[in-house]
Amino acid sequence: MKHLRCLGRLFFVSGVVLGIALHSLPRGIAYAQPRSEALPLADLHFHAERGLAPDAVLGAMDRAGVTWAGNGAKGPDGLWRPFVEAAPDRFLPFAGQGAIGARIQAQGEAAWTLESPEIIRYLESLEQGLRDGRFRGIGELFVNNQNSHGVFQSTRYPADSPLMRRLLTLAATYHAPLSVHMDSDPQSIEELERLLPIDRNGPVIWAHCGFWIEADQVRRLMNRHSNLFCELSHRDDRAYGPRFQPVAITGFWRRLKPDWKALLEHHSDRFLIGTDADDLGQFRAIIGFYRKVLSQLAPDAAKRIAHGNAVRLFRLSQ
Numbered sequence: 001m002k003h004l005r006c007l008g009r010l011f012f013v014s015g016v017v018l019g020i021a022l023h024s025l026p027r028g029i030a031y032a033q034p035r036s037e038a039l040p041l042a043d044l045h046f047h048a049e050r051g052l053a054p055d056a057v058l059g060a061m062d063r064a065g066v067t068w069a070g071n072g073a074k075g076p077d078g079l080w081r082p083f084v085e086a087a088p089d090r091f092l093p094f095a096g097q098g099a100i101g102a103r104i105q106a107q108g109e110a111a112w113t114l115e116s117p118e119i120i121r122y123l124e125s126l127e128q129g130l131r132d133g134r135f136r137g138i139g140e141l142f143v144n145n146q147n148s149h150g151v152f153q154s155t156r157y158p159a160d161s162p163l164m165r166r167l168l169t170l171a172a173t174y175h176a177p178l179s180v181h182m183d184s185d186p187q188s189i190e191e192l193e194r195l196l197p198i199d200r201n202g203p204v205i206w207a208h209c210g211f212w213i214e215a216d217q218v219r220r221l222m223n224r225h226s227n228l229f230c231e232l233s234h235r236d237d238r239a240y241g242p243r244f245q246p247v248a249i250t251g252f253w254r255r256l257k258p259d260w261k262a263l264l265e266h267h268s269d270r271f272l273i274g275t276d277a278d279d280l281g282q283f284r285a286i287i288g289f290y291r292k293v294l295s296q297l298a299p300d301a302a303k304r305i306a307h308g309n310a311v312r313l314f315r316l317s318q
């Protein structure tokens with residue numbers, strides 16, 4: 001999703017100010033070793049879109065130390081083609097973001113109850129793409145973006161709808177994680193808790209990790225659901241307008257909040273990095289945020305979150 005692009009400049013200004021602040025850290029506030037700059041990263045919230053050149057993206061990834069990037073395309077699944085042709089080992093194309101989203105917008109309940117012939121036909125083609133390895137994941141699915149829709153249309157349907165149950169089965173069968181954008185309101189969380197047990201082999205990646213949900217609630221959900229993963233885009237400290245207020249996992253000087261540090265280390269096998277950047281300059285700044293976060297974690301936890309979990313989930317070769 002693309003929130004308030006005009007605020008990107010503000011983000012940079014705050015980044016520069018923050019950079020100055022970090023250079024003047026008082027003695028005694030030191031970050032743990034090893035230096036996170038050495039860790040290869042996997043960005044699980046990168047969208048292919050029109051106007052984005054694969055070479056430019058690969059250049060930005062190389063400069064930031066990002067080895068892999070993926071999620072859905074902002075439009076038809078075919079938008080992934082030039083990226084995969086340019087670097088098949090580095091992009092992780094997900095399917096369904098545009099196609100499923102458009103059918104839900106057009107058909108409403110008939111789409112998420114699987115009563116629409118069009119969605120059934122699309123799911124057949126999606127399964128073929130997963131079977132032959134053209135797609136590595138499913139989504140990003142906008143199950144509930146009522147309070148986080150930015151410039152997009154507000155959508156809400158049950159996280160345990162027949163559509164989501166079918167997609168979870170596909171995720172389990174083809175080792176293709178499901179990326180779910182879902183505001184952390186109680187009803188959606190209840191639905192998600194009914195979806196997850198249906199197939200524990202189906203990984204669900206909660207995109208943006210609930211935007212504002214507290215660490216203790218994520219911990220409770222992860223304790224109960226072994227197939228729940230969290231991707232951290234927009235839990236960074238980028239600037240937003242007054243109408244949209246995600247909560248950062250860090251505080252002053254980008255220090256991890258103690259409950260989030262404890263959670264990231266305790267469930268270090270469940271978290272993934274994501275940028276969801278508006279442009280490649282912002283991409284680099286967001287990666288800087290993650291490197292600062294990773295440098296505050298125990299080395300094994302940092303390695304898992306940086307890329308180890310993605311390697312395991314997507315069966316990547318290193």
Ligand SMILES: [Zn+2]
Nearest residue numbers: 001047140276
């Ligand atoms: Zn997104």
Ligand SMILES: [Zn+2]
Nearest residue numbers: 001140181207
């Ligand atoms: Zn999203």
